[in-house]
Amino acid sequence: MTTTQEISQLYPNALWNWFAQICAIPHPSKHEAKLSEHIQRWAAEKGLPVVVDHVGNLIIRKPATAGMENRKIVVIQAHLDMVPQKNADKQHDFVLDAIEPRIDGEWVKANGTTLGADNGIGMASALAILGANDIPHGPLEVLLTVDEEAGMTGAFGLQAGMLNADILINTDSEQEGEIYMGCAGGVDAEIRLPLEMETVPSGLQAFTLYISGLKGGHSGVNIHLGRGNANKLLARFMAGHADELNIRIADITGGTLRNAIPREAQCQFLIPSAHIPLLTQRIAQYEQILQAELSQTEPSLKVRIEENKSLPQQVLSLPSQQRWIHFLNACPNGVIRMSDDIPGVTETSLNLGVISIENGQGRALCLIRSLIDTGREQVESMLTSLSAIAGAEITLSGCYPGWKPDTSSPVMKIVKDTYESIYHKEPDIMVIHAGLECGLFKKHYPELDMVSIGPTIRFPHGPDEMVNIKTVGQYWELLLAVLARIPEKTA
Structure with missing residues (x-):
């Protein structure tokens, strides 16, 4: 040392x-x-x-x-x-x-x-x-x-x-x-989506899905490098397979700071016992897909599940689960536009930095950056429209030039x-x-x-x-x- x-x-x-x-x-x-x-x-x-x-x-x-x-x-x-x-x-x-x-x-x-x-x-x-x-x-x-x-x-x-x-x-x-x-200038965006919880159905087993091993990094300096965002990768899997596997989500969390690219994310969920073999198969397939797509930028990426010994007391209602997962999957992330005036420099970007479920609400923290005010305003408008479609509230704060x-x-x-x-x-x-x-x-x-x-x-x-x-x-x-x-x- x-x-x-x-x-x-x-x-x-x-x-x-x-x-x-x-x-x-x-x-x-x-x-x-x-x-x-x-x-x-x-x-x-x-x-x-x-x-x-x-x-x-x-x-x-x-x-x-x-x-x-x-x-x-x-x-x-x-x-x-x-x-x-x-x-x-x-x-x-x-x-x-x-x-x-x-x-x-x-x-x-x-x-x-x-x-x-x-x-x-x-x-x-x-x-x-x-x-x-x-x-x-x-x-x-x-x-x-x-x-x-x-x-x-x-x-x-x-x-x-x-x-x-x-x-x-x-x-x-x-x-x-x-x-x-x-x-670049920037602005923070906080999105809150009201969620309904319900009692855990019987006959289900609990697991936690982990996305880990990503590089993360600075959401401005490193945003153009194509690194994986753990929050987006987690949402992508759930959007693609939650219905197929009859997944019931109890909790979902990822990232810690709005200005850091998320390195880790996890989802606690329940699934019928009969679907566990298919879940294992889909997890292995998804890890292979991501390793192939991100082999150069994220060589240490891991996708894994662990069985939980105890069951959560509540899960999201199916309508709430679908709205939250689809919002996270559709949320823009990464480079929005490169600069025409300064070659090689990112003009506008967005980082989906933190996601969580707390106090009956889904919460997402994003940081929008842009070299030009109109670029920032465009992404603000995109997030505002997406929030309206999902039935969420968006708060924009801390705008700096x-x-x-x-x-x-x-x-x-x-x-x-x-x-x-x-x-x-x-x-x-x-x-x-x-x-x-x-x-x-x-x-x-x-x-x-x-x-x-x-x-x-x-x-x-x-x-x-x-x-x-x-x-x-x-x-x-x-x-x-x-x-x-x-x-x-x-x-």
Whole structure:
């Protein structure tokens, strides 16, 4: 097992030392207080002024190094929270337990959970710069926002007048060699379908169907890769075979976050004893079908059933069961449209992230993303129509704007030129199909010149999350070189 000391010895030491501290303090979305307090105490010991705003965002300021007092003010921005995802066999409480980082060749991973490199590496870089005495820079602000992963509460709540900066460097990108100048906007959709329950018929046996072994991942960054959505795969089987097998559903659950592609889903159901051999046959056939269809993207996919020793007390009525299964099977998911303007970039998508039955209702949580408002509105309309057909209610909330690309951005040119001077190759100027906070910052700070950079992070929002060690060093070198090249304020 890798120790935190070994993590701290990676290059750059100051950044990795902070990342080890961040991993040691639980900080899932909406539970960032302990980490925030730790950072506040450290800043106070360093004599760095700290402001905590009304939603919990931290703003830490540091004076310029000698001779750079007239440079434009830069705010380095990251978010405090991380996505809490774990493997089914991993015992871990994200509110109480530390993340266990480990070195695996060229990567740092976690032990059965998300690592929190998204956005812990960016946060660590900002704190390392605040603590350094040998890094040239102009006046600095560090903005650490709360709840980015579960609603962007911090970005929504940031008020005008809190920042003095001219330039914002967002550290939430996930590919070395790419500079981001725009991102998708999004909206949450919650669908609730009233369901009728009835007493379990006699003569039935109980089973649980499991869809597992999927990669999952970030519902923006990975949505175009064709990965399986466990919720959709489960609904597909039930839509195809529930009537044939006389299945009676007691419960159905899948996914944990609206912004993570679901890796696992399960359905508790009952079936007549006479149909058990056919059920076994259909499960084996379905697994073969999915393994053939998804052999490249989901090599570890599993479809299995387990017999339950105890029977549930109630099942869905047949009309309710049919409405719920057909809704889930018909619900759009994945890439809706690719961008015509930016080749290779997803324009609009939807992720059916969470499904459950609770309090007599079927519940589905989706995240719609789009680079353009009309694309988002189209998917909102599709879901609204589908909900109306099914007799469900839909609630749309948390709408946040995209970050419109600015090809004339001065800071983007500085980062591009700096990258070329260090690595002697051109970086890719990109727009990301994920929800960076930059679009929300523009509301109160329309003149803020923004750019987003970061190291290479693979499989964020899932337990396979990893960050490439070499690219952390490259990201650090680029960030420091950019700070040294920030121009003076013009009169």
